Amino acid sequence: xxxxxxxxxxxxxxxxxxxxxxxxxxxxxxxxxxxxxxxxxxxxxxxxxxxxxxxxxxxxxxxxxxxxxxxxxxxxxxxxxxxxxxxxxxxxxxxxxxxxxxxxxxxxxxx
Amino acid sequence: xxxxxxxxxxxxxxxxxxxxxxxxxxxxxxxxxxxxxxxxxxxxxxxxxxxxxxxxxxxxxxxxxxxxxxxxxxxxxxxxxxxxxxxxxxxxxxxxxxxxxxxxxxxxxxxxxxx
Numbered sequence: 001x002x003x004x005x006x007x008x009x010x011x012x013x014x015x016x017x018x019x020x021x022x023x024x025x026x027x028x029x030x031x032x033x034x035x036x037x038x039x040x041x042x043x044x045x046x047x048x049x050x051x052x053x054x055x056x057x058x059x060x061x062x063x064x065x066x067x068x069x070x071x072x073x074x075x076x077x078x079x080x081x082x083x084x085x086x087x088x089x090x091x092x093x094x095x096x097x098x099x100x101x102x103x104x105x106x107x108x109x110x111x
Numbered sequence: 112x113x114x115x116x117x118x119x120x121x122x123x124x125x126x127x128x129x130x131x132x133x134x135x136x137x138x139x140x141x142x143x144x145x146x147x148x149x150x151x152x153x154x155x156x157x158x159x160x161x162x163x164x165x166x167x168x169x170x171x172x173x174x175x176x177x178x179x180x181x182x183x184x185x186x187x188x189x190x191x192x193x194x195x196x197x198x199x200x201x202x203x204x205x206x207x208x209x210x211x212x213x214x215x216x217x218x219x220x221x222x223x224x225x226x
Binding site: 034036041042043044045046049090092094097098099100101102103104 | 115144146151152153154155156159161166167169201203213214215216217218219220222
């Protein structure tokens with residue numbers, strides 16, 4: 001079964017510091033990977049998606065992710081954290097009729 | 112273009128009762144999926160509806176059922192509620208050309224509490 005693993009359920013960074021949220025996938029073929037963000041008491045919002053056109057994917061709010069097949073990873077990064085980035089982040093893989101989500105990483109931004 | 116809307120936003124039910132949650136899909140989307148998100152967990156796939164037919168189901172018991180209407184809105188019904196059914200229920204819609212590289216658009220969710 002296709003699945004994703006998010007390493008680190010909680011990540012804290014200082015405002016202005018690099019954000020790195022980790023996601024590894026398991027699959028025998030290149031999966032279709034997504035990052036979603038969830039703000040408190042809200043639904044999920046798409047940050048970015050990998051579509052095989054490019055290994056470095058740029059998303060909204062300054063986030064980007066790099067697909068590395070050799071490492072089966074799709075880590076999410078942002079060069080400089082803002083207070084507004086504090087949220088829950090989910091990596092997911094789409095199998096066609098359903099998304100499999102990781103357990104999520106809660107990002108705290110320290111002023 | 113309207114987004115995915117869900118109602119109600121919050122709901123409290125008693126164990127053993129039945130509940131119906133509603134979802135209006137984004138304009139032009141004919142595929143609706145439902146997810147259960149327990150506290151501190153990622154969303155878990157319940158089922159998907161495409162053109163009023165169930166098109167895939169996750170590992171949920173039959174007391175979780177759904178409907179999709181001709182206007183592509185959808186309902187999630189849960190019978191014989193259990194305490195563990197307490198969760199955020201998310202509805203997601205996707206475009207008619209949905210494939211593995213197509214994102215789903217999520218509603219804000221319905222927070223169900225079973226007491």
